[in-house]
Amino acid sequence: MINTKRLSSNLKPKTDTELLRGFTCGNRGIDRVISDESLIDQYYKNQINIKLVKTKTDILAIAIFKVIEISAVVEPEFPNETSNYLFIECFAVNENFKGNGIGTLFFEDLMVEFNEIINLLNLRGIALSSVEEAIGFYEKLGFEIFTKEHGKTNLMLLDCYDEKAYNKHFEEF
DSSP states (O other), X not given: OOOSSSSXXXXXXXXXXXXXXXXXXXXXXXXXXXXOTHHHHHHHTTSOEEEEXXXXXXXXXXXXXXXXXXXXXXXXXXXXXXXXXXXXXXXXXXXXXXXXXXXHHHHHHHHHHHHXXXXXXXXXXEEEEEOGGGHHHHHHTTOEEEEOOTTSOEEEEEETTSHHHHHHHHTTO
């Protein structure tokens, strides 16, 4: 049974590590990142944040995020872009639970927390890298393509300085 009061929870390394090892989303790159032992170390060192949607036996979805200066992602194409963004390193739904709306619900739940972080730290917005197959999902959530290369990951942004985009995606939460 999923906790309906708050869909996501913080990672609990002592109890969730084994569940992480069993997580697969069908994307080998993401699966490798999630099963990497250093992921827990990064979490303990406050280098990343990890949120989960889980049952007692499965992780249904995971998000890994941190605050970055966008130039760390867009150099050398845009060397003068220096705004700080909340960067979603990984957003994935367990391949056994795809297609039932968990990803959308989880992302909406995360947007509440992201809004608080963005306002507290005065960030420009949210950035993420997306594979081609997921671009439509993120566009429905208000993200726009910043850089695009066929067959590679694409940088997408939700600009919170754009009042129209901000109101569309945050005021409803």
